[in-house]
Amino acid sequence: MLFRELIILEEATSTNELLFRASLQEYPLGTALLARVQTKGRGRAQRVWESAPGGMYLSVMWETQDVQGLSLLGAHCIATMCREQWGLPAQIRWPNDVVLQGKKLAGVLPQVKFVGAVVERVVLGVGWNVGQAEQSFSSEILEQATTLSHHLAEIPDVEDLARGFLERLEAELEFFGQTGCEELCKRSEGYLEGLEEGLVGWVRHESGDKRRLGRLKGLNSAAELVFEGGEVLQHLGPQERLRFES
Ligand code: BTN
Secondary structure, eight states: OOOOEEEEESOBSOHHHHHHHSOTTTSOTTEEEEESOBSSOBOGGGOBOOOOTTSEEEEEEEOOSOOTTHHHHHHHHHHHHHHHHHOOOOEEETTTEEEETTEEEEEEEEEEEEETTEEEEEEEEEEEOOSOOGGGSOHHHHHHBOOGGGTOSSOOOHHHHHHHHHHHHHHHHHHHHHHHHHHHHHHHHTTBTTTTTTOEEEEEETTSOEEEEEEEEEEOTTSOEEETTSOEEOOOOTTEEEEEEO
16 A cells, blocks of 8 residues: 555645655655645645635655656546546646636645655645535635536535545556556546647736647647647646637
8 A cells, every 4th residue: 555544634734735844754655634624725836725624635645756747647536536436527627637617626736855866755735626615715716616516416525535536546656657657648638628629728827928829639748738730838837827719
């Protein structure tokens, strides 16, 4: 077993920060932390991750030197669970989101800690909107977000969901170790937002600038987005977002 223990905290600042900063005596490799609430939840590019009761705020820590494709791996696990458990057509919004009908259901945040040139630990955080009350979201997030409870008759138990995610992640990591990033990318392509729909990708900067990327073609073996016409999107800057239009 890669993941040895799931620790449940009634409240945490940020489960990612706790695992990233802790000594390995306090939290050994293989620890998973689930918080019912976070007071300083963080997302990509240091954005705030709103973390009211009812959501799943989970981080897990392990050791690997293979850090490529971690966001995709996490998003792939969530999208697969949604499809297999509830038949929900969840999609991956590259690089680290899972969306349902265009609205954000979950986000993944990997952090890598080095000692010299060697990776000491990776921490993978998942924020999954499950059963938070609508009023708990700020108006800005409410417009763009959805929760599992919005799509299901019964709200899943957050602890069960976390255990299910860890099981799925463990199995995916084993497969990933054997087959590598290229295979993960192939398997994830079918989940990519914008691909089946034949949509055109744009990078939008907070300043209002936007850059047309072209029609989405898929993922290359390094988990980068490839567009017709030859554009390749390797990463998104902190003030950038990827959006698709017809
Ligand atoms: C994103 O979409 O920007 C990623 C969001 C990741 C949020 C999770 S919640 C558990 C863990 N702790 C954090 O502070 N962030 C991650």
